[in-house]
Amino acid sequence: METLDNSSWMSKPNNWWVGNTDPVWQGAFEDLPYQNEPFNDPVSLAEWHNLGYTQTKFTGDMYDMRNPEPEWMNAIRKVLPWKHFSWSVYRMGPGCCLPTHADTYARFVKYHSITDMNTVNRAIFFMKDWESGHIFEIDGVPQTQWKAGDYYVWRNDTEHLAANVGKTPRYSLQITGVIE
Numbered sequence: 011m012e013t014l015d016n017s018s019w020m021s022k023p024n025n026w027w028v029g030n031t032d033p034v035w036q037g038a039f040e041d042l043p044y045q046n047e048p049f050n051d052p053v054s055l056a057e058w059h060n061l062g063y064t065q066t067k068f069t070g071d072m073y074d075m076r077n078p079e080p081e082w083m084n085a086i087r088k089v090l091p092w093k094h095f096s097w098s099v100y101r102m103g104p105g106c107c108l109p110t111h112a113d114t115y116a117r118f119v120k121y122h123s124i125t126d127m128n129t130v131n132r133a134i135f136f137m138k139d140w141e142s143g144h145i146f147e148i149d150g151v152p153q154t155q156w157k158a159g160d161y162y163v164w165r166n167d168t169e170h171l172a173a174n175v176g177k178t179p180r181y182s183l184q185i186t187g188v189i190e
Contacts, residue, residue: 026148026164031135033158034085039137039181042080044071044101054111063109070102070180090133090163092187094122102180104143107173115166118186127166135161135183143176 049055049068058068075096087095096118102108115130124130134146140156147153148162148170164170174180 024149025168026162029089029161029163030157031089031159031161032085033137034082035080035137035183038080038082039073039099039183042073042099043077044073044099046071049108050116051111051114054109058109061109063107065107067106068108070100070106070108070174072098072100074098086135086183086185089161090185090187091190092131092185093190094118094124095185095187096121097186098184099137100182100184102172102174102182104174104177104179107175108171110147110169110171112167112169113186115186122188124188129188130166131163131187131189132166133161133163133185135159135185137181137183141176141178141180143174144178144180145171145173145175147171 046067047069055068075098079097080099083097086097113132115124115127115132118124118130119127136146136156136158138158140154145152145154146156146162148164149168153162172180172182
């Protein structure tokens with residue numbers, strides 16, 4: 011199991027990189043009591059509508075750190091031993107898309123009183139193997155063919171997008187934190 015520390019992160023040439031870990035969750039995420047919340051960046055929402063996006067829902071469903079933490083999260087904490095570690099399991103149903111954006115980390119920054127946004131990082135772990143129609147793009151580079159346990163880590167304002175134009179839910183685990 012690879013771990014990410016500050017020295018290995020700082021040596022990365024790009025704003026993002028890829029890793030892999032054992033998929034210790036093994037289906038334990040599919041039946042969580044997910045809830046939907048609206049996308050929290052009005053600037054991005056206005057831009058998307060101006061571009062012609064017509065949907066009213068841009069987010070999938072979440073089960074996050076306001077709920078009891080799954081046991082398997084301890085293994086993920088070892089992969090990303092970050093300060094102010096927060097998590098959200100995310101289910102994106104067919105037909106859902108989240109156009110290109112950079113995260114604002116509004117809830118995370120407020121909760122942890124973060125003053126330097128350059129210290130904030132995000133990771134996405136794929137819970138299942140890639141399926142047709144499941145889309146992830148980071149920094150303008152499309153990603154497909156992932157395996158359960160593959161993860162992507164990026165610096166705070168790296169643009170990315172997600173979509174599900176397939177026939178099955180797309181599951182991921184989103185981690186936000188500060189690398190010590």
